[in-house]
């Protein structure tokens with residue numbers, strides 16, 4: 001497993017490399033297309049002067065990528081994913097549109113014209129027979145902002161359905177809901193400069209070292225140098241927890257319990273910021289009332305930690321002047337995800353750790369442009385510019401820019417991700433359009449999901465890659481240009497916006513996602529809405545909708561971003577000011593918020609626990625997560641040798657006590673069952689996980705391993721506010737399987753032997 005030392009070493013090697021050849025070559029500057037850290041990359045053309053072109057086994061040139069030292073977020077650093085991105089650019093690519101009448105048939109190659117014609121007629125048919133809500137689009141944090149924005153106009157404006165949701169729903173919609181409810185608007189208040197200003201980092205539900213490595217690198221370096229403290233809350237002793245001053249290995253499902261327990265102690269000790277509470281917040285008395293239930297003994301018992309450890313965490317909060325909370329899926333993916341986000345925010349309001357350097361509640365986004373999606377209205381309840389569909393003034397403002405009559409946008413939130421699956425299951429969805437994501441792996445309760453996908457009358461799968469698990473369920477596949485083959489914009493977790501310039505020609509007949517949406521829109525009769533011919537024009541229209549909003553980025557354009565990344569808010573009038581080049585912009589620095597009263601809201605949530613707690617039949621709690629090298633469903637990283645060697649197969653992490661009790665040995669293959677399905681995995685016996693909890697990585701779909709899908713086990717219960725599924729926990733039993741080696745599928749053989757065969761036969765016809 002790479003260490004921080006490795007990352008530092010890597011950045012030093014890369015910087016030497018940069019000095020030696022920077023003058024000789026023109027590098028494309030872009031943002032890494034993997035995680036929400038949003039590192040700057042420089043991509044090198046394969047034909048470097050005086051050097052042979054490096055090629056992969058299939059003869060494709062291998063592009064080189066390295067950290068961009070000028071990028072403010074990553075300062076030249078990259079992790080293994082960013083460093084190896086060049087290895088995956090030409091592998092597994094979808095080159096032509098293809099269609100088939102039923103899932104039992106092979107695909108046949110068609111022209112774009114034929115594919116568009118079919119899609120338009122199926123949409124028109126669905127709208128005429130069942131209404132616009134029978135059409136759904138499921139998009140992705142892999143989109144660039146222009147893709148997101150164009151899809152909103154097509155679905156919410158032209159078709160009049162809010163049935164657009166993105167895989168960000170599975171990732172950070174609880175953070176969105178928490179920010180909106182507490183502060184009156186979405187938008188993470190801190191920035192990465194706070195990583196180097198804090199004296200206490202509170203990391204809860206995030207394995208930052210593996211999942212957001214460059215953020216962790218910056219934080220760890222600062223804390224080490226300045227003797228800062230780090231509290232890590234996680235049932236697993238991850239790489240992140242290993243670096244902590246204090247690790248609280250709580251039971252899964254006890255986040256809210258712990259957070260209320262810390263608040264109870266702070267209040268009892270009088271370690272609160274009375275002035276901040278009185279001047280800048282509301283709802284404190286209701287919050288204080290519920291805290292009386294969260295006495296240290298009760299909380300410690302429920303969380304499975306000692307009262308001393310609980311008190312130590314509260315003491316670190318009380319003694320630190322600047323506390324920065326970081327969280328990701330361990331908080332968000334829960335039936336009480338929004339409650340947990342708001343309870344973290346409560347601690348910041350209680351102690352006045354808001355709007356100051358080194359302090360604030362900071363959600364780390366999973367995907368490279370999940371933030372851009374939020375800005376562009378890319379979830380079923382929101383509209384561009386941090387607006388919501390329920391607000392009539394918000395709808396009117398958007399309709400005006402979209403040149404659509406008043407009333408075109410529905411006031412009713414559309415189907416969220418899991419609701420789309422239910423819509424397919426119940427026969428209410430006639431057209432299901434999936435773009436840049438792979439729900440046949442990433443949705444909860446995957447067998448139920450697959451059954452629903454099989455029930456879909458017409459599924460469009462628009463992706464750069466083929467095959468994926470989801471293309472197996474598609475009637476039409478559309479080749480999308482990869483991020484490096486189109487120019488567009490992405491926003492990272494700290495609101496830094498980067499122009500990602502196209503640096504290579506699109507493979508085959510691939511087209512940018514926004515171009516595909518716009519062409520369908522024009523063919524549906526909306527020529528005036530889709531007049532833009534460049535992504536820069538699309539972006540200009542989008543930023544016009546941010547004017548006067550918290551996320552005001554009217555000072556941004558492709559031209560301006562061509563000079564380098566910028567951080568919002570950046571209104572037009574500040575473009576030329578020094579503010580334009582600052583990367584330490586925090587929100588709510590004046591203690592004023594966007595709620596009707598202008599005050600931040602305390603919330604009063606009691607702990608609910610897990611939707612599916614363990615019981616005598618299913619006595620273990622399964623938790624799921626990412627590994628350092630792999631990205632989501634392996635569509636890219638599964639083709640990179642260095643990464644597949646690092647993480648060759650899925651496994652089940654279990655504590656030695658539990659393994660011994662069940663009479664299992666390390667590496668033994670076991671069967672893990674929940675009420676919905678099963679997996680068969682080799683055991684990894686380790687003290688790095690608490691007793692009674694087991695862990696499975698989330699990256700293995702059915703193309704990458706036999707019976708290794710984490711979501712065969714997970715359930716589909718969602719947070720009632722954010723509608724984010726509880727992908728992080730379910731109850732399981734562990735059983736022996738008959739002896740025999742685990743068959744880890746040979747990746748290439750697997751892919752060729754399955755869906756790729758249909759592509760090969762289609763193309764050769």
Ligand code: SF4
Nearest residue numbers: 032034035039079082
């Ligand atoms: S930390 Fe995230 S954004 Fe940075 S190189 Fe790694 S995967 Fe890419």
